[in-house]
Amino acid sequence: MSQKIAVFADVHGNYTALKAMYEDSLQQGVDQYWFMGDLFLPGPGAINVWHLMKKMAPQYIVRGNWDDLAVRGAAGKMDLEKPSHVYFARLAQWLAGQLPSTVFQEIAEWPLHQTVTTGSLKLSLAHNLPKLNMGQHLFPTNDSANFMDAFLGQEDVAIYAHVHHELMRYASDERLVLNPGSVGEPFNHWPRLQSDLRARYLLLTVDEIGLENIEFRHVAYQRELEWPAANKAGIPYPELYHKQLETGLVYTHDQELVNHYNQQYHYADEYRQYQQSLTGGSHD
Numbered sequence: 001m002s003q004k005i006a007v008f009a010d011v012h013g014n015y016t017a018l019k020a021m022y023e024d025s026l027q028q029g030v031d032q033y034w035f036m037g038d039l040f041l042p043g044p045g046a047i048n049v050w051h052l053m054k055k056m057a058p059q060y061i062v063r064g065n066w067d068d069l070a071v072r073g074a075a076g077k078m079d080l081e082k083p084s085h086v087y088f089a090r091l092a093q094w095l096a097g098q099l100p101s102t103v104f105q106e107i108a109e110w111p112l113h114q115t116v117t118t119g120s121l122k123l124s125l126a127h128n129l130p131k132l133n134m135g136q137h138l139f140p141t142n143d144s145a146n147f148m149d150a151f152l153g154q155e156d157v158a159i160y161a162h163v164h165h166e167l168m169r170y171a172s173d174e175r176l177v178l179n180p181g182s183v184g185e186p187f188n189h190w191p192r193l194q195s196d197l198r199a200r201y202l203l204l205t206v207d208e209i210g211l212e213n214i215e216f217r218h219v220a221y222q223r224e225l226e227w228p229a230a231n232k233a234g235i236p237y238p239e240l241y242h243k244q245l246e247t248g249l250v251y252t253h254d255q256e257l258v259n260h261y262n263q264q265y266h267y268a269d270e271y272r273q274y275q276q277s278l279t280g281g282s283h284d
Contacts, residue, residue: 009036009161013043014184020221037064037127
């Protein structure tokens, strides 16, 4: 008997996209969910995203790099050495004001990697590499040899996320590698493809033989609703989120642009004050 699995990742606080993806998955008759990391930020979704995540109740979860940033930043443990670090820190500070501490405690316990057996197949699940949830080693255009590193052992299929590109390709030994793309921030450097900003997820149909069907779902949603949601939530860097909604591009590592807003809104000072409020002391 076959079962349908919705594999999703990289929500990045976009509740409107996540809700649309969830509603589409119900129409597809999904039996279970697998989440591949990066739930929050820079979007305004917080407790609503968490409640929907709990409703979906993924059978398997792995921890992404933005999940780590949220946990560290909320705990006051981010350094402010670069403008982008201030960006991560100040966003995490905001998120800490929206969620109970138990959410961060739970996220911190999510594993980096899981090995799953379904039907006749063994699958490797990780946000990026099995032991490293950041970096560009598995960027979609890299050599097939790189994708051997998506496997921890003798798994048949590797599923990862992180690069925000939906993907189906092979490692150099012809084992299958899949990526569901991003629910909240799909990327593609080719402009015409980048203009498709629908929520992405991967729908797998698995039977006793193997993968009966592989489908990349693109779900339309009212992206324009994210802007008033961001205004209402009072997220830091609203200008950057607005740009992202319009273009689909992100500005996380545009140090000059991020620094402009850091200076304008005194975000580093705000985070230092937040750190002091957590410890009762001072931070250099």
